Amino acid sequence: MQRRPFLLTALAAMSLFPALASAAGAAQVNVKHTIDVDSNNGRVLVHLTVFNYGKQTIWIPREIAEGKELTGRRFDVRGFDNRPLHYTGKMVKRAALTATDYQAVEPGKSLKSTIDITPSYAFKAGRHTYNIGYAGPFLADVKALDKPDESPARPTTFIHSGK
Numbered sequence: 512m513q514r515r516p517f518l519l520t521a522l523a524a525m526s527l528f529p530a531l532a533s534a535a536g537a538a539q540v541n542v543k544h545t546i547d548v549d550s551n552n553g554r555v556l557v558h559l560t561v562f563n564y565g566k567q568t569i570w571i572p573r574e575i576a577e578g579k580e581l582t583g584r585r586f587d588v589r590g591f592d593n594r595p596l597h598y599t600g601k602m603v604k605r606a607a608l609t610a611t612d613y614q615a616v617e618p619g620k621s622l623k624s625t626i627d628i629t630p631s632y633a634f635k636a637g638r639h640t641y642n643i644g645y646a647g648p649f650l651a652d653v654k655a656l657d658k659p660d661e662s663p664a665r666p667t668t669f670i671h672s673g674k
Contacts, residue, residue: 539565539566539567539651540565540567540569540651540660541563541564541565542561542562542563542564542565542569542647542649542660542662543561543562543564543662544559544560544561544562544645544647544662544663544664545559545560545562545664545665546558546559546560546586546643546644546645546664546665546667547667548643548667548669550669550670550671550672553629553672553673553674554627554629555627555628555629555632555634555669555671556625556626556627556628557586557625557626557627557628557643557645558623558624558625559575559578559623559624559625559626559645559664560621560622560623561576561616561621561622561623561647561649562621563616563617563618563619563620563621564619565618566618567618567651568615568616568617568618569615569616569649569650569651570610570613570614570615570616570649570650570653571613571614571616571622571648571649571650572585572608572612572613572614572648573611573612573613573614574612575624575626576614576622576624577614577624578624578625578626579626580600580601580630580631581600581601581626581628581631582600582601582602582603582605583598583600583601583602583603584598585645586628586632586643586644586645587643587644587645587646587666588628588632588641588642588643589641589642589643590635590639590640590641590642591639591640591641591642593642596632596633596634596641597632597633598631598632598633599630599631599632599633600628600630600631600632601631607656608656609656610653610654610656613650613653615653616649634671634673635673636673636674637672637673638670638671638672639670639671639672639673640668640669640670641668641669641670641671642666642667642668643666643667643668643669644663644664644666644667645663645664646661646663647661647662647663647664648660648661649661649662
């Protein structure tokens, strides 16, 4: 009769192992995105930094990492009235992203890129205040392309004088 409490305790402890293992795996990933904006000479430049504070490599979309022309609405740009700006940039219809569409960021490293979003959003003529946010998508496992995580950057406010 005394063995049953021990058996129940052992079974209860074993049922916690999967939860503890997944929590330990989650602790391996620690990602932070930051955005800063320069608005000068009629241009809006977004400076994006990805910090990988974790203990495993992460992958971010190559389009963002290389700072090339956007192919879709990647940033949440809003007027001061909180209405989203229309995305006017290139829209590319394509197949699902593959592993080659991601850039690795090693543990303890950071990656910086600058993206000119001026032609991609419908900024109003004159001097206006805007807010910009970034969802911060990344992959913790490049083999699990259907399971992206997010580390949103803190939204920031900027003033832009459009033409």
